[in-house]
Amino acid sequence: MHFLPIINDSPWQIVKQEKNKHKNTANTDFTFVPAVGTISVIKKRKLNWSDNDAPPRKKLAKFLSSQRQSPLGLIWDSHDYSCSYDSFFTILYNIWKDNPEKWTENLQSIENTYLNLLVKGFQNMNGNQTFESVRNSVREKLHKNYPSIFPLGHAGTSVGQLAYYMLKPTDYNATSQAICSKCNNEDMEVDEIHAYSVHIASISTASSTQDWVDPFEYPIGQFCQECLSPMVKYVKYDHIPKTLVLEYPHTDIETSHQIKFVVNGKSISLYLRGIIYHGDNHFTSRVISREGQIWYHDGMLTKDTCIEDGTLQDMSNEELKECQDKDLVLAVYSQI
Template sequence: MRQKTQTPEDAKLRTALENMRYGACTTEDLNFLRTRVASDRPGHPHLDTAIYRNVSVITALNIHKDVMNNLGAERFARDHGQEIVEFYSIDKLSSAAVDRKKWPGCQQAHFKSMGPNLQDELWKATPATINEHIPGCLKLCVGMPVMIKVNQATELCITKGQEAVIVGWDASVGSHNKKVLDTLFVSLINPPRPVQLPDLPLNVVPIGRTSVHVTALLRDDSLISLNREQVVILPNFAMTDYASQGKSRNPNVVHLNNCKDHRAYYVALSRGNEAEHTVIVQGFDEKKITSGMSGYLRQEFRELELLDEITKLRWEGKLPMTITGIYRGQLLSSYKKWKGNTLIDPPHFHPSIRFKAGVDDIDTPIQYGTWKSTAKKESAAKSKPTPKKRKAEEPASTTQAKKQRTQQGTKAMQNVTTAPAKVHGTDPRAVMAYAGPVGLIWDSMNYTCSYDALLTPLACLWNENPRQWTTRLSNYSEMLGIWATHKLLHPNLPETARDHFKQLLHIKQPNDFPMGPRGVILDRLLMAVTQQRPYGTAVTRCEHCGWQAPGVTETLSQYVDVSMPNALKDRYPAGILASEWFAYHFDKPVRCCPMCNQRMRRLTTITEVPSVLLLAISLGDLRLDEKLHFGEGNTAKTLRLRGLIYHADWAQHFTSVVVDGQGMMWYHDGMTTKRTCILLGNIKELVDLRAMHFINNGRLAAALYGEETG
């Protein structure tokens, strides 16, 4: 709900929307909603009022939206004394398969060429008959409100759903002797941030013509595959309830007649800021908002409220640490077992989702499988990336920074702290892991916090099998091999091995790794201790015609900069798993085939996987996996998350979290905790590893994965 005023009418609207969310509107709610139906009667809004003249109407069906847009465009031109200018698309037949998701019962039609009759039919068709809603003919005039229908330049706020007003255009004559729109200039309405381009007024941006593969529905209910070139916008006199999501509108005019259920009603009506300017066209179906909701939706709402309650109790320190679970079902099951027969809903729960004995019993959660990629993979890093300008660790005031870190660095994360499980057996490695890893002490004469943050998790990994890990590190990194060999010779002098490691880096690259009270850039350190090795063969193949390019040897660095390519931004709006990121980069679309001009794929066959992998985290919404699986058959390896490196901007300082062999997480800050590592909890008890993106004012900067010790 987006109300900004506090009138009695707004209070009634908020109450009606809250009940509508659960399909439980009362008689009072219905009486209020009837007063917002457009009518000539006193006390009702009138659509002929000037404030509603050019407002986009929220409706349910695309076909209704298209009709409203056509009528609105003609009326707008008459009101402003302008002529409608028609701009036609450039259509070319495509041999690609049609998209049958929208029209599952229709068959694909095949045409040898684009005849004039077929072209005219495609131009006259409404956008609702195109799967991407790209019009064949745009009817525009200056000043007309429009809506952008594609993410073309997010940095310029040219995004899908952005509303704008036409200020001008560049056009030409196409091969069919009709006007073709080359560039449309629009003034953005309330963009997220001001946009200023050279030689253009504030918030005025150009939208170029783009080519999009579409599927069109013909009059005989057959489908045709096209490549359509057009400026991807629509007149904005109507929009669907789906397209209205996320918007705040004032006034808010809605056409509810064909809305599917109470959820669609809620979406449409909750867009408005004020009850006074909320208008319902042609009435509404009362049954859709008074007949309740489906069982699965009721369960979803109830579980979300219970999760909120669990979070609140944990924050207040009233929740036992035994209430844990990696998945939602496990967490709710443990919560119910704790409550037992005393399970009572908090007062703020809506009556529609309150607990009902025998109905809302939470079953024992299912056993969830572990995610494992079976796709062939492509190179994640063909060459070492250019290091980003991440701030160095050099504090402005050492004394002040040390005092602040002393107060904060020893505080463990209370929301994940739990007693460690009892260790069975006499394995000395298990006893050591239970006692906690040994950290490195920060050197105040030669700043070492970045080295400490990297080497402390590595040391924990190395201690599980020193000789095996010395061999592994020597095979994959010269610098890490030297450090591991030094530790093998002097196991009781961890700081000596670190200082020797730092001195060697200084000799090789004195500017990047200075001595004395000066910090280093973390990216440069991670790149310096890793190296590239051949790990597989990549083949570029056309899935359409079978053409294949010669295979090439791929190289993989132990250092991978995880950034989000444009192709993944829309696919993973809620954040991407590291395993999903690797699966995409090992098998992704590349350039077009030279034989058939269709998109090809680059597939990688893995022959060797490094024992250590360092991920530089530049994505705030990256979701780390506890395990990563690479390769197949004899080359298969599983890498476990063994360390997290944090960067504190406020003091230019690095800390780390060590994940030992039992999955216990330990916080280390060489300046404050010194040799001691503070227990945070078990990684398996975290519902989402994004909870570890921030700790003690430090932001997650890198993650360390290591091969499982055999």
């Protein structure tokens, strides 16, 4: 499937605390190893039809019929390639606009400088600021601090790294613990900082995104000091995420329409609100409304609009895995 960075981050699970344990703290920093397709690229594919030519008749009719009700999208920047930003920010904006007051609070609670700048831009879009200028202001700040990860010009940017840096909090928000897979010997719990963007382990046996997050466990390559069996690391959020990005390129994992977390007997669901695809060195996205309406966005082709693309209820998992000859990279979930 997709081409995103491999993030040295542990998967997570929210579980009820059975007993008090001694805690240690660690501010974990993570290293990215770009997966195939996420490295910087020089060549960009061309559109099947140019801005000066009329698109095929069926595409044009579908395009015009959806313009009035279309969610807002971002126009691709041909000077500084922007498709990773276009695909991710278009999904985030259309989550935010459902309830601006609520989602301003939800996103700002992550306390991420780049995300806060994006949300502030969303709020200013009713005035003179365009969606593209909002995107560019966030991109410029990311480029200033991490120029090799977020380059300008015709170099590509990984959407997985973008989600990670946009959704990483500044304070401890998770707890991890290594437990022996055989004798249940336990290490101390450790408070950690984890982005609300998770990359699945390549050896995962999960059959769906719901199965992946429940439970969330991760082999760590360490062995028990008591019996020498492999240790497994369990990671849990301190609070159920308001939004969560799950990155699983090149897997057969089924994309669940919703994922449920259970804490102290209480179930809270996060719903599928967007999918990002990659192919031909280009990212595109599907935006999914609260009602399950699917819209297709490609900043090169559809520009600032989205094209109606069916409903979630009627779309098979195979149809969700591919879109316009591109493969699924990651899914965005959020509470309603």
